[in-house]
Amino acid sequence: MTTEVLNETETPIDGAEFAALADHVLRALHVNPLAELNILFIDPEPMAELHLRWLDLPGPTDVMSFPMDELRPGSAEEETPAGMLGDVVLCPQVAATQALEAGHSAVEEMLLLTVHGILHLLGFDHAEPEEKKEMFDLQRKLLLTFLAERGA
Numbered sequence: 001m002t003t004e005v006l007n008e009t010e011t012p013i014d015g016a017e018f019a020a021l022a023d024h025v026l027r028a029l030h031v032n033p034l035a036e037l038n039i040l041f042i043d044p045e046p047m048a049e050l051h052l053r054w055l056d057l058p059g060p061t062d063v064m065s066f067p068m069d070e071l072r073p074g075s076a077e078e079e080t081p082a083g084m085l086g087d088v089v090l091c092p093q094v095a096a097t098q099a100l101e102a103g104h105s106a107v108e109e110m111l112l113l114t115v116h117g118i119l120h121l122l123g124f125d126h127a128e129p130e131e132k133k134e135m136f137d138l139q140r141k142l143l144l145t146f147l148a149e150r151g152a
Contacts, residue, residue: 002034007041011092021111024146025118030074034082037121039114040089047091062094063113065120072123088117111146115139
């Protein structure tokens with residue numbers, strides 16, 4: 001996988017950890033190893049601009065996904081074609097606030113949001129209760145298996 005992690009904030013980010021997480025998720029979902037993904041960390045102001053521009057909602061949000069080639073998960077028998085998966089954009093400050101409310105670290109929240117964003121790029125959604133259960137169960141499984149492999 002080609003994952004580029006860009007941090008445009010003052011928040012320290014371990015880019016290698018987020019790239020490893022992306023690799024784990026994409027391998028688990030049988031995405032072609034030549035697929036490309038960008039993970040971008042930005043401040044609240046530019047996130048608020050994206051949130052308003054693309055979703056017509058005020059204020060910054062935690063994560064947004066911008067799919068490119070509309071790739072979907074593959075299978076053990078047939079992985080997805082190579083292509084540009086898209087961009088996952090995260091706001092560490094919003095994630096830190098949510099982490100306090102959830103009772104875990106900001107890094108754990110951003111890792112969860114990264115999985116969530118990648119799943120959106122792969123066509124998962126949570127608009128309907130059945131979709132939400134499928135997506136949230138999968139994101140939990142993917143994050144927990146990643147953390148277990150990393151010894152976290």
